[in-house]
Amino acid sequence: MTASARAEIVVDVAAIRHNVRRLRQLVTRPDGAAPACMAVVKADGYGHGMVPVAKAAREAGADWLGVATLEEAVALRDAGDTGPLLAWLAVPGEDHAPALERDVDVASYSLTQLTAIADAARRTGRTARVHLKIDTGLSRGGATRDDWPALVDASAALETTGAVEVVGIWSHLVASDEPDRTINDEQEQRFRDAASVAEAAGLRPRWRHLANSAAGLLRPSAHFDMVRFGIATYGLDPAPGETHDLGLVPAMTVQARLGMVKQVRAGDGVSYGHQWVADRDTLLGLVPAGYAEGIARAAGNRAEVWADDARRPVRGRICMDQFMIDLGPDSTLAAGDRVELFGTGHDGAPTAQDWAEACHTINYEIVTRIGGRFARVYVDSEVTQ
CATH class of the missing domain: 2.40.37.10 (Lyase, Ornithine Decarboxylase; Chain A, domain 1)
Structure with missing residues (x-):
């Protein structure tokens, strides 16, 4: 403990690197291929410090970083990060332009949001890389299944103008830490159905991602093209009582x-x-x-x-x-x-x-x-x- 400290949080960046390496070893799809790994560093790196955690995760081979807000994404870029980065939470009136200017991928949940992203893309002279989110059952962010076809069609139309490129489709699980819940199967099927709708509309997203930490460790069928590791990046068990010894180290x-x-x-x-x-x-x-x-x-x-x-x-x-x-x-x-x-x-x-x-x-x-x-x-x- 430092000599002058009254109380302190000590973060071992070596533990972050170890955990990212370990998680990359643990995830494989049923076909044997390895999905990309995203280290989620939102909320100031889950309290660990966003910028130092992001740097350590990149050093350990994290393919992507994920944040919630546009401000977080801009802060990472301004701190020197240059790799693939997704920001997924915005509200009406927020300007996507600073993130697009810094080569950040952004998410769209609705036609209104998609329009705002496209407007920002035109103002910056860039093509916005967009991950469309489908609500598969969490009833939080993302397009409802009723609204999904319209969002997909609008995205396909905007692709022809060069304003956006749909590079991803994603969703979030309700109960991945409870692997026996039937909602997991239902969400995975809804996600596959949504991807089929997008494909039928002519979209060809490179990144399909559904799994968070718990699903990354417990549900290989949900790995698709990328797994988003949040809490596991920091060495904590995402599903206590369900996982075996993971070999992770709390940071x-x-x-x-x-x-x-x-x-x-x-x-x-x-x-x-x-x-x-x-x-x-x-x-x-x-x-x-x-x-x-x-x-x-x-x-x-x-x-x-x-x-x-x-x-x-x-x-x-x-x-x-x-x-x-x-x-x-x-x-x-x-x-x-x-x-x-x-x-x-x-x-x-x-x-x-x-x-x-x-x-x-x-x-x-x-x-x-x-x-x-x-x-x-x-x-x-x-x-x-």
Whole structure:
């Protein structure tokens, strides 16, 4: 831990590279071919830092990067990324021109959006590379099956003008982390049907992509031409309980220095509302981070941290800036000593998945929301070993 840090997020870019390489090894289609791999770096790289993660993923052979917003795509380009890049979320009134000028692929969900993309293409003098999205059952972004034929026909007409080129068709799965759900089969068939409609209209997209991390690991039939790896890129399991040992390494470790150590007596209550009352004399440690840093308030009395080579439980409610942990009556820890909230799981230490289970949420939320006043530090264990 850096000498001056109160609390920090340490991201090992070597873990990102390792995970991308490993995922490329794990994905093959039923025909034995290897689909392209997209590393999804939206939401500031799921809390890990978009630009450093993107660089590490490219170094490990990620064929594509994926982001949600146009601003994210522009920021990546302005940071020096030059490879295939898809941005898929925009609202009416947003200007696609800056992204098109930077050679970014964009998504279209509707005729209105397609028209806006084509207008931006004409203004920039470029042909917009477009991935049409079909809603196969998530009922979120994407054209409905009723609207799909019109979107396809309009795209084919715009291709003849040179304003757009449809290079992709894509969708998103409802329950890929629950492989036995019949909706997975239904969505895959709807996706195939949508691709057939596009082909009949004369479109010849190079990239068909449906699978996210969980489907990339559990559903080879959904791999098509590309798999979009989000949470798995960061070393976290996209389908806990369904996957075998994947060989992935969590890239994020969250740690802090104890602000103080104090003794409480049996019967003393701890933190707001006294939701925990000591049943024995013990020592408590103050961790100087709270829900302002994205630590879930739901973790109170549920999560554990790693301190003095053992798991130590959170005691009482998580506060805005701090929370308390039970060090046990015999602890020798002192103010300034390091504790680890979650990380790689070394020696049985807590992981983001452990915190997710404690908070009744998913590991995505744990790592993506963490931040606030945490310092973020990057290391490269492949270099420092």
